[in-house]
Structure formats: structure tokens, C-alpha cells
Amino acid sequence: MSSPDENDAFEGASLAARAMAARPAPYLDGLNPAQKEAVERMDGPVLMLAGAGTGKTRALTARIVHLLNTGRARPNEILAVTFTNKAAREMKERVGGMLGHAVEGMPWLGTFHAICVKLLRRHAELVGLKSNFTILDTDDQIRLLKQLIVANNIDDKRWPARMLAGLIDGWKNRALTPDKVPAADASAYNNRGTELYEQYQRRLKELNAVDFGDLLLHMVVIFQTHEDVLEQYRRWFAYILVDEYQDTNVAQYLWLRLLAGGHRNICCVGDDDQSIYGWRGAEVGNILRFEKDFPGAHVVRLEQNYRSTPHILAAASGVIAGNEGRLGKELWTDAEEGEKIRLIGHWDGEEEARWIGEEIEAMQGGTRGMRPFSLNDMAILVRASHQMRAFEDRFLTIGLPYRVIGGPRFYERMEIRDAMAYFRVVVSPDDDLAFERIVNTPKRGLGDKAQQTIQRTARENGVSLLEGARLAVEQGLIKGKGGGLLRVLCNNVARWGRMTRGPLVEVGGDSVIDDGAPAEMVYGPPEISHMELAEIILDESGYTAMWQNDKTPEAPGRLENLKELVKALESFENLQGFLEHVSLIMDNDKNDADDKVSIMTLHAAKGLEFPAVFLPGWEDGLFPSQRSMDENGIKGLEEERRLAYVGITRAEELCTISFAGNRRVFGQWQSSMPSRFIDELPDAHVEVLTPPGLYGGGYGAATPGGSGIEDRAMKADGYNSPGWKRLQARSGQYGMSQPKESRNTVIDLEAVSGFTMGERVFHQKFGYGAIIGMEGDKLEIDFEKAGIKNVVARFVSSSDDIPF
């Protein structure tokens, strides 16, 4: 078995010699005592509890450099895992920076998935795969599952493939192979979940493919069942570092525990308060349990915050304090006090976007006595990606430059996936999923019937779809135009395949191939570059032409993307290498240097920081998300709260939270109350900005002694008083029934008092009814059709307000 070492940069130099050569450590300068401890405590398990902005990455990279510098490990003996490619890249760069030269040999610094691919390629045969297996993305996964579902005569309307995919992912996240799925889950997916899971795994093996979850799962299985393999890596990886440990799922946790089981030189870094990926299997429990898992673990707390002002930190702490079962950290800073958190309410989502747009423009020049901010200094962090649209719309109309981070990913676009499917078929002719995708794209007159013929022929002969298609054509099973074009396609794929390899050449008797043959035919070097080949494939297949002839407005953009794709090939040696890379790297940070406001989700913002942060959409139901609370109850709410914590702690100097009373959802107006998290912001650190427009005021027009509503808003406890919420809740109905111009009129105070007993009201689902009881925001209503129900006030409107 080959050594795990792939890039031994230090070959030849003994550990001792390098240790002698170690110079004093400038990378330790400027670290605070806690950070230093985290760096220097090299042996045994270490848990680094690193709050937001406490210099976690710095400590982590210094630790790596320290391990290298003291000769404890060679670069290729350190296993350093991150969750995102971005984090991996950053760490590589920073280690290089600290060392003062590029890191040549840290082959085992990467994401869980990237590292697992590497490992699995070496040991694929242990789980019945070939080492050139393909990695399916979510899209392929769903399509494959759909095929299975149809084959099992299951109604995929009632039991959608997405649901099954979610289940299977969940099991894989928990490292459960089909035979290990607990009985409690047996009823899943109409009692057939486990069965289909097994079929799916079998099918994946047939296709020589894995999905994302498999990468971890297979490795865990291999480690659990092959002691020798595990031993080999236990010895090899002298030191293990894990970033964002709070985000690990069960499979990753087992993987780490297996690898660290020998020497226990494992250092996990994380922050339980920033665990926001529970929905995809992350277990906060992993970090909470660390000291039990690794008895004698050394816990280091990084609590000095270098990022945010005291007001921002205090507001964040106030919110997160609402969570139970935390490991507990107290962030502190010696920074200037700075601005308070700003809170502002708006009439609706559009106005919120408008206000933020104007505020951003104003802040560029410096406003309200604050320093000027550049656009790059500012970010808008939203809970759900659909919130982005309001901002994009608004910013486009006012010409405010923005960039969306983590939006629709480049490699997920249709044209890119199509193009890559072509590459996949050429590189691995057995890739049936890719073949299916491209047989009839562009249109070749191969509809359902022809494709079924191909499937049948392939199955009968036990060959791939591509080969099946070739046979079907040969046997004249597919007639007419379709048959002719299919023949052309098959021939093309074969020819392109030859072009990846170059021509066959004869090698003389003293051939490098030691098989005793006097002479041998081998492939010479390819005659054209893989970039040229890619262009040839796209052109000759008719794919480029398809978009050139397309008159829809997005066609030019798609062609543009295809060009970009070909350009991206440049940095790879061949198509295989590229495909390998793409399957794991789904990010597309555009590194444009222009000055732009960033818009992204809160999840995407983790690990980032900005001088000024806007947090819009703080409304109950949106944030915290209703779905999260419905599905996971208090746990879900706590995760949402951590998300709020993450959002606030992204801000360095200025944090502006806002909410809108009304929002368009599914094309329908919906009103909601301010987020409960707003109530949890400590008053002392919050400044309420009077919503301009809504109450007839302008910026800062919070004139004391103004209207009663302003008084309410300005009262110390006012913005979360029941009355004000009430106003927000009620105002929704006016929004539905009145023209927008009425926005600026001061709302009659009578409206604040809400519904009256006996009032006739309308509910979306239950229809018309009369109010027979009230308690807080809950109404008891006798519906004409549906009987007596208890309903939250915001789901109800006065019946005479109904516009239809």
C-alpha cells in the first residue's frame, strides 16, 4: 500500500535537524494569552472555544505554523479540516504568510469532503467502487432517486424525490448505512424509505458513483471495518485540527474520533453559539460533549473580541442569552463605545429596501455624524434568499452597485451543467446520468420512446446507456431523423474520447510496459489542449448553436457563461481534473475589486465581517423562520437565535436592524409582527430610528412630544410594547386595502385598539366569521363555515377590508 504522503516537501531533512533550525517564533507575537495557550498546547485534545471575532483563524494558523516550526510534524502529516473551500483557501494563504513562503506540502488541509475524496480514491475497492468514481451533485441525486421511485411504481407526486433525498441525506449524516437505519425510521417515506435507500446505494455502486454524503459515510465504514487502513492513517496524521467544530454532523464526528483515537492530538475550534447548520445534520452536541469524548481535554476560551464595538457585543450577548445549554463565553473588548444598534420599522418590504438604499448612499458621504463608509464596508444580511430580490430591484433602479454572495452558483446553471455533462460522457462513457442529460440536448428528435429503447437495449446487454444507444442504432431500433442524429452523437463521443488521449503509437521492444510483449501500442500525448477539445465538443455537438439560435433574453448570458467555463479549464491539466474539482467546489466568489454593497444570507455571512451591517426582515415568521420553529420547536428557535447572534456579530462599527409590517409573500400581502428577537435586544444598546414616511417624519424626525405614536416608539420600552406591535399587526390590513399613497397619512389612533368584539372578520382559510373572544393577539372566532376557532390576529382582517 502506498504511503499517504503525496507531496513530501521535507524529504531528507530529519525532524531533529529541522527542530534545531527553528528560529524564534515571530508568529507568536501579538497573540493574547488565551490564543498563545491554544497555539502552544500541542499534545493531547484541545478544545478552542472561540467566540465571534476573537482571532480564531489567527490562532489556528499560528498553531499549524508552530507545529511545523517546532518540528512536531511535517506539512503532510497535519490533517486540517474546514467546512468551506473558502476557509481552506484562507488558511492555506495565512499559513503561507506566517511561514514567509508558500506552503508546498499541506495536502491534507481541506474540506471534509475534499479530503474524503482523496482518501476514498485510494480505498474505493473496499466499498465496491472503482477509484475513478464520479461524484453526483444534488441534481443528479434527485434524478436518480426519481428513476427509482418510478421503477417502484410509487406516486412521486405524493412522495416526492426531494423528500426521499432529504431522508437519505439525514441517514448518511448520521453515518447510517441502509442496514443500520433504526426501526423508528421504518415508517419513513410510506414505509419504503429504507428499502429505497438500499436500492439507491446499489444503483450508485452500479454507476460507480457516490453522492456527497457517501464521501464521509464510505470512509467511516472503511475505517470501522479495516483496522489496518485506519491504523495507517492514525499513524500518519500526527496532528488533527478541525475548524467550525460546532458544525460537524455525526458522520464527521465519527470520522474524526476514529482518526484521533490513537494519539488524541486533536484540536477542535468552534463556537456553540454559532451553530447554524442543525438542519443539515450538524450536532451542537458534538462540541458540547467534547470533554466527555476526550477525557482530559484542555479547554481554551477565546473571549477578547477584536471586531465589534461594546454596543454591538452587548446587543448580541443580550440576544444569545436567551438560549439554554450553552458552554458560556463572555465576549469583551477594549474598543471605543461607538454607535448603538439601530432599529427601524417600515411599512413594507419595498420601503425597507428603499430606506436601506438611501441610507447606504448617505453613509458613503458620512451621515449622522458618522464616518463615511465605502460600499465594500457595507453588507445586507438576510434570513432567506428570496428577501434579496427587493434589494436587487431597488438597487438596480437607483443604480447602486451591489454584489450577491452565494446566490445561484455558477456550476448549477443549466448551460454549465449541460456542458459538463458532455465532458463527463466523454471522460467516463459509463456515466449514464450525464448521457441522459445530453442525449436530446440540443433537440435530436429523441423523445420518450427512443430513450426507452436505448434504456432497454442497454439493460438487455448489460452495458452503459451510451453503448446501448450505439447498439440500438446499429440494430436499426431507432429510425428516422433521431436515429441518424444519435449515430452521429455516439460517433462524436467516441471521437472526442480519443482526442483526450491522443493517437495510438507503437512503442518498441524495450517498452516501458513490462508485460513481455515485444512491441506495444500506447497512447501518445493528446494533439490538442483540453480547452480546445472542450470548445470542439460544445460546437460539434450543436450545443453552442442551440443557444446562438435561442432568442430568449438570457441566451447571450448563457453563451457568456460557456466561454467562462472554457476559460476556467485553463488552470487544470485535463478534463478529468476539472470535473473532479467542480464536483466539490461549488462556490463562486467573484473577486472583483469594485466598490459594491454585499448582499447575502446570514448563513453565507458566517466568518465574514463588515464595518456596517444591515439586518432587514426581522419579523416573526420570517426571522425566526416559522418553518424552523414548526419543524424543530424550541431547538429550531434556538438555532434561529444563534443566527441572529451571527448576524449582529458580523458588524464592526454599525449594525442596523429593521423590520417591515407588510410583505409580499407568494404574490399576496402578509402582515407580521416585529421579531421576538427585537424584544431581546437590550434597550440600553439600541437606538430606535423613527420610521420616516410611516409616521410622517423624515430622518431623525423623532421629535419628542410629537404624535402619540412617536411617543410610543420612543418610550424606553416602547418599540416592543404590545400596543406598537398591535399597530404593526393591524396596519397590514390597511396595506391590503388602501392605495399606496395612503402610506404617508398618519394612522388614526383608533386603529391601535385593534378588533372589537362581535366584529365581522375574514380569514384566508376559514372564511368569514365573528369575533366572540379576545386574549392578547389571539382571537376566538365563530366562523360561518368552519365553526369556532382560535386564530392569531394577524391572520385575520376586517371583512370590509377585503379587496375582492
Next chain:
DNA sequence: GCACTTCATGTTTTT
């Protein structure tokens, strides 16, 4: 087999 229609359906978060 394909293009066009209507209809329904759903919106967290992603390696």
C-alpha cells in the same frame, strides 16, 4: 415528438 398551454406548487439555510 414537440411546442405551447394551463395548472399547481412552493420559499430557509448548502458542503
Next chain:
DNA sequence: CATGAAGTGC
């Protein structure tokens, strides 16, 4: 509303 899936007519 906006996208995707099923249905309909050529």
C-alpha cells in the same frame, strides 16, 4: 409571482 410539471393540440 415564478418556476416547474402535466396536459393538449399539432
